[in-house]
Amino acid sequence: MHLLWLKRDLRIKDHAALYHAAKQGEPVLPVYIVEPDYWQQPDTSLRHWAFISDALTELQHEFQKLGQPLLVFYGAASRVFRDLLQQFPISAVYSHEETGNLWSYQRDLAVAKFWQERAIPWHQYQQFAVFRPLANRDHWFKQADAWLTAPLYPTPVSLPFICHTNWQAPLPWPERKIDLVPCSQAQRATALSSTLNTFLQDRVLGYRGGISYAAKAPHSCSRLSPYLSYGMLSMRALQQESWQHRKAATNTKQQLGLDAFYSRLRWHCHFIQKLEDEPEIEARNMHRGFDGLRENDFSAEFFSAWAKGETGYPLIDAAMRALRTTGWLHFRGRAMLVAFASYHLWLHWRPVALHLAQCFVDYEPGIHYPQIQMQAGTTGINPNRMYNPVKQSLLKDPDGRFIRHWLPELQHIPTSWLHQPWLLTKSQQQQYGCLLGVDYPAPIITAERAIKLARERLKLWLAANRACWTEQKKRIVKRHASRSRPIEQRKRVSERQLTLFND
Ligand SMILES: Cc1cc2nc3c(=O)[nH]c(=O)nc-3n(C[C@H](O)[C@H](O)[C@H](O)COP(=O)(O)OP(=O)(O)OC[C@H]3O[C@@H](n4cnc5c(N)ncnc54)[C@H](O)[C@@H]3O)c2cc1C
Known part of the structure; x- marks a missing residue:
């Protein structure tokens, strides 16, 4: 049996880990872990949880339709895995690579050791155009292009039933000693398809002129960021869908909007690659x-x-x-x-x-x-x-x-x-x-x-x-700056980030 460990990838479409776990017809047990220690970290908040818990509810519907519901556990990942090993004959673990905070980086090191000690392979797949390891940025643009334009992973049509689910919505909130006041007008995980459709079909018309104007921005921006952050939406699928819209667009405003949006999407993986390459910049000056x-x-x-x-x-x-x-x-x-x-x-x-x-x-x-x-x-x-x-x-x-x-x-x-x-x-x-x-x-x-x-x-x-x-x-330039050509072939090295402000 294969264990599918879901983290910041709460979807079933274009899901590399799910695809690989299920492709031989082996039973797949999908699991999400709410780790109490994570929720004590100073960069987390229950606003994140409010979104995640709705996303898990949405995801549960999808897994139920496939035939094997999602299980949710509370506890340290290694402890949860130890318990699961006692109940299920797990032969391999599948997940996406996570470029998270320093805490999740350390957690992943401990989890890797845990599976290694038990001689159980842990297969991790890329979920963004973020490469692990990357020697330097010389060819990153090309690599990212190739990755983002590659075919999407098909979703399995069904999964063999293993066991019933162990939870129902609403999930209990993790404990946090101190937290912000709740967010009274937050985006909901349930609004993914309406947010995506209204943007690509209509709101994108105002994208170019509106995204920097404080009053217009909430409507003109795509508002897709939380769906990307928790992996409800695949970045590769979004890039390809927006590109299709761009090819079909006949209206100039729509074309300009989609061009600007498409180039912004590129910054997503470019920035994540920086933290992937140097996790310490969460706490230390890059320079x-x-x-x-x-x-x-x-x-x-x-x-x-x-x-x-x-x-x-x-x-x-x-x-x-x-x-x-x-x-x-x-x-x-x-x-x-x-x-x-x-x-x-x-x-x-x-x-x-x-x-x-x-x-x-x-x-x-x-x-x-x-x-x-x-x-x-x-x-x-x-x-x-x-x-x-x-x-x-x-x-x-x-x-x-x-x-x-x-x-x-x-x-x-x-x-x-x-x-x-x-x-x-x-x-x-x-x-x-x-x-x-x-x-x-x-x-x-x-x-x-x-x-x-x-x-x-x-x-x-x-x-x-x-x-x-x-x-x-x-x-820093060698390690982190974006460039379409290797450093040796360039007369002057400058961070293309400047284009972010040309609006
Ligand atoms: C100080 C600071 C902190 C930020 N922290 C986050 C964060 O924690 N999470 C987050 O998703 N974004 C962050 N951003 C980037 C950006 O502000 C948001 O992605 C964007 O405002 C989200 O709204 P949207 O989805 O409507 O954006 P859109 O303009 O519609 O862009 C679509 C997507 O492109 C990507 N994107 C857009 N702009 C950038 C950018 N400048 N850098 C990298 N990716 C980009 C995001 O994935 C975004 O969802 C931060 C920016 C700054 C200046």
């Missing part, structure tokens, strides 16, 4: 030359204001409060929150990353940590993007729709003052029903002064640490 830069300056007061959406900068606060309520934020909003925390507030990226990881329903470690480091300026290969919070506000929420929605206390302030409410006189504040420091915070820092200070700090730091700089940078 070690930045070690020590911000560690000793952490302000708990600034962090708390930022994390609650109470900095006094309307666009920043609206973005954080939207995220806390919905569990989602568009790319530009995420980048801006990290940049503001890193440069204006001079906070180290690690606590910032953990807070956001808990907030995002779509938390995907492989995208999250490399993106956080990029926005915090610790990769050594990306430009420092210090967003001006007022300029961004005027550009990306010009009529203040997003700000007014998420900061109702600013509702009656005219648009001309909305982006900088601190410029209102006392009597204007009274007139518009919003007293600064009472109804809405006064700015916790002065943006211009904070950025000047950040620039000076960086300049001094770079001057003092120049010696180790170039060697480190070369190492």
Whole structure:
């Protein structure tokens, strides 16, 4: 009998591990494990669980139709496997490779040892264009193309029955000592097909012009991230389906939208490959030359204001409060929150990353940590993007729709003052029903002064640490930078990530 271990791959379509486990007609036992230790990690939250538990319910319907229901166990993976071995004649284990957090990396090492000691093979398959191991990035684009355009894995038509299921919805919630307040408007796992269909058929028309505008983004973006993060949707299947739509598209807006979407999808695997190649970047600066830069300056007061959406900068606060309520934020909003925390507030990226990881329903470690480091300026290969919070506000929420929605206390302030409410006189504040420091915070820092200070700090730091700089940078480019041709064939090496901001 084959054991199918489901992790962040909660689907049956284009499922390499299921396909291989079932292809000889051998009985397959599908198992999901809720690991209590995992749910104590500081980058997890019950928002993730709310989505996963619905996804498991959906998946159960699929497995029941195939003939063998899904089993769910609570406990440490090795302990669950030990118990299963006593009940079932398991001859091999099948799963997808997981590029998770440091905890799941260590867990997988322990699990590998467990099966090895029992001489039971554990077959792991790629679920993204992420290669294990990858010597360097010279040929990654080509390899990724080949992988993403390869045929999808067929789904078995049926599975031999082994045993009845051991659970029914709703599954018990894992325990967590401290957690965020629940997310009242989160995306649901049950909405996958409507999200995908409305996007490809209609919402993609607004993708190109809408994804960076705070008020338009929730509708214009695909909103497929949580389905990709927990593997309800296969990345390869999505790429191929969107490509088919692109080929059939006759409307220019639709073509441009699908082109932009298709290129964004590419960044998914590109970023996950970074964490796969260097799992330590979850906790350490990608460029070690930045070690020590911000560690000793952490302000708990600034962090708390930022994390609650109470900095006094309307666009920043609206973005954080939207995220806390919905569990989602568009790319530009995420980048801006990290940049503001890193440069204006001079906070180290690690606590910032953990807070956001808990907030995002779509938390995907492989995208999250490399993106956080990029926005915090610790990769050594990306430009420092210090967003001006007022300029961004005027550009990306010009009529203040997003700000007014998420900061109702600013509702009656005219648009001309909305982006900088601190410029209102006392009597204007009274007139518009919003007293600064009472109804809405006064700015916790002065943006211009904070950025000047950040620039000076960086300049001094770079001057003092120049010696180790170039060697480190070369190492990072070789290991992590995207390129369509090998380094030797290029005149100038630059991170193509820049294209992410051309919208
Ligand atoms: C600091 C920071 C942290 C982030 N953390 C996460 C995370 O934990 N999980 C996550 O899925 N995304 C993360 N992103 C990337 C991006 O913001 C989200 O993928 C996107 O906003 C999700 O919404 P969507 O599915 O509607 O995106 P769309 O614009 O519709 O894009 C479709 C898909 O392409 C991929 N994608 C899009 N943009 C990027 C990008 N810049 N980098 C990598 N992949 C991308 C995602 O899989 C996304 O679902 C982060 C970005 C930043 C700046």
